[in-house]
Amino acid sequence: MNNRTVEIGVGLFVALGIAALFMLAMQVSNLGTFISPDDSYLLKAGFENIGGLKVRSPVTVSGVRVGRVAAIDYDDKAYEAVVTLRIQSRYDDFPEDTSASIFTAGLLGEQYIALEPGGSMENLVDGDRLQLTQSALVMEQIIGQFLYSTSASKPKE
């Protein structure tokens, strides 16, 4: 076996291995959808109940993904959850009275934050806090309300 074959073979093998690792990193994992801190800004929003929202959950406007949840904390003064949103810089045109709601994708899907732009002339800037928020729907509460309303309406029949 001559040297050239060996070297070409090893070169090909290593190149293929690195290409595979690169493919796993870029194409398969979430690195491709990573938002760099330089290219984004932060907004905060307080929610009474965040349900199953997690760090890295998507943030959408009209169904288009514009960012991700960067952090979730509990504010023990206001008794509410504070969610930090990382929004891509090119979507920097949200009015001050934009509202945030937590929705569920599909019946059993993951939860995400949907922003709805308001009508104010002033725009949100880095570090601002969204004033209008709507908590996640918790299944038990809905069922509880439903049972309560049906049992309350029964005697009238």
Next chain:
Amino acid sequence: MLDTLQNLGKATLGFFQRLGRGHLFLLQMFATIPGLLMRPRLILTQLYTVGVLTLLIILVSGLFVGMVMGLQGYNTLVDFGAEDSLGVMVALSLVRELGPVVAALLFAGRAGSALTAEIGLMKATEQLSGMEMMAVDPMQRVVAPRFLASFISLPLLAAIFSAIGIYGGYFVGVDLLGVDDGAFWAQMQDKVDLHGDVYNGVIKSVVFGFVAGWIALFEGYDAVPTAAGVSRATTRTVVHTSLAVLGLDFVLTALMFGD
């Protein structure tokens, strides 16, 4: 009664002796690695026999494992209307588990057994003692390059296995069964984490490469220098490497994903 006890004691002592010899062997080999790095050509040749020649079986098995997972996963997921998650399922199982583990098992069968047989035969035909006579350290000249080659090859092979498996799943799922192309990749990118999943898979395959190389070379070096001894050592390499890989996989999984 006493004979049974004696046999038990003998077996235990033999086991620990082998374990000790195995670790001494590893230390001796590590000591020769700095000198070996001055002569990369030795490693290069071994990379060819250990890595490049194993590539074909890795490519074919990876492709077929991915295709089968695409097929089976689709049949189950379609009942729940969740066939869009096929990409996530294929990618996560390949990157986390099947890539490193199956690549290591194939590696033990294809390259590990060959390494053991080669070194065992070198010992049986007294080539290793011959080298010592000529003041060539067989550890540095023969053993360490093969160890480094397996250590380098297996992570690359496991990554190739996972990548080609995902394309196999893509081929069956998207091209043959009609899963949505965008959903396949988008859900995969959404759920597969670079640190949590891809890096941990690579760490696993690095550990497996270390273990597979160590077991194969030690079995060869420690083989009884006869035809039967070499044959037993080769069998032991495959069995022990497979057991070690599966056992370590459980431990590593419990550490990485157990929480």
